[in-house]
Amino acid sequence: MREVAAAASVSVGTVSNVLNAPDKVAPATVARVQAAIDQLGFVRNDAARQLKAGRSRSVGLVVLDIGNPFFTDIARAAERRAGEHNLTVLLGTSDDDGDRERAYIDAFDEQRVFGLLVSPVGEDLARLNALRDRDTPVVLVDRDGSGTAFDSVAVDDVAGARLAVQHLCAIGRRRIAFVGGPATLRQIRDRRQGAAAAVAETPGAQLEIIDTSAPSVLDGRAAGERLRDRRPEDRPDAVFCANDLLAMGVLQALTLMGEVQVPRDIALVGYDDIDFARSAVVPLTSVRQPTAEIGATAVDLLVEAAEGRPGEPKHVVFQPELIVRDSTAG
Known part of the structure; x- marks a missing residue:
């Protein structure tokens, strides 16, 4: 200088x-x-400037699975909004692994990040509490932080799942399967809860739970193959998947041999409304989450917290929207 x-x-x-x-x-x-x-x-020399200021101009972002376009879109939106605040985003993916999540949090803590955006794997927030106690702001992303000391941005997943299954019931489907897992993820549990609530309020409707080890295309395909191999009278007439990746796998398996037609034999609904949903061989009905708003709002809350916003933590909960396409409306 x-x-x-x-x-x-x-x-x-x-x-x-x-x-x-x-x-x-x-x-x-x-x-x-x-x-x-x-x-x-x-x-x-940002390291020297960081020592003097006590905090860098980088934001740590830890998501569950960067291979899921839902989280990719959130990261892109967060990066854009961070740039408007003269901040940069450092990205890590936990792969639904608590140890990996902790390693990223430790690494970002060592970097003296401006703040941390995180989609937690589990319910143990002790490591995040330690960060907050050292005046590093933390915002929970895709997790309602009500009852915690953290700001949060989320979508009402219970309401979104109810929308999906209410739609399936409205088109006359009664044997509904929920495909999703692992149940350790709060998003999966909330979507299962919403599906169960919609079935409970519909006379004659039944809900079958099909667990998966991960919310991935491959796990969805394996679940779809098991459904396809059943006798026609033993199959559900509708499937609601906990995300679009699972739904894409189910769709591949059901239609591969030409034995099952979607939606004639089985109606199919996903969750997230990623770009692939509308371009699938059978365009996928899905519950849309406002990823751009989620990413941008998370950064805004982080900046407000860093600037010393007084009062209780803020919890922003967006409402999802059902996008109907050929997989249920054919």
């Missing part, structure tokens, strides 16, 4: 203002300092 100041004939303090608060500096001076920076190839 001293070399830049000498080249631009300004003080070191002016160079600092150009880098950190350019609105305090005359435009002509900003241009002169920037020209010196470009000429000298100056790169700010």
Whole structure:
């Protein structure tokens, strides 16, 4: 910075203002300092600046599965909003593994991140509490944090699942299967609860639970193969999957041999409304979550907390929307 100041004939303090608060500096001076920076190839030492400030300009984001387009879309939205706050996003994926989640949290803590956005694997939030106690703001993403000390952004998954199964019942389906797992994930449990509630309020409706080890395409395909191999009279007439990846796998398995037609024989609904849902061989009815709003709102809450917003934690809960396509409306 001293070399830049000498080249631009300004003080070191002016160079600092150009880098950190350019609105305090005359435009002509900003241009002169920037020209010196470009000429000298100056790169700010963020580690040193971080030591001085006690906090970096990076936000840690830990999601359950970056291979799921739902979380990819949230990360993209968070990155865009972080940029508007002059922040960058560091991304980690826990793969639904608590140990891996803790390793990422520890790594981001060592980096003195500005704050942490996390979709927790389980219910143990002790590590996050320790972070908050050291004045590192934490926002829970895709998890309602009511009853905790953390801000949170979530979608009402119970309501979303009810929408899906109420739709299946409204088109005359009564033998409904719920495909999803593992039950350790709160999102899976909430969606199963919503499906059960919709079945309970529909006379003659039945709900079969088909557990999976992961909410993936391969697990959905395995579940679909088991359904396809049953006698026609023993199959459900509708399937609600806990996410679109499972639903895509079920759809592949059911239609592969041409023995089962969707939706004539089995109506199918997914959850998340990822881009692949609308472009499937049978366009998929799905429950849409507002991923752009989730990612952006999470960053906004993090910035507010870092700036010392008073009062109780904020819990933002979005309402989902059912998008009807050919997999139920053919």
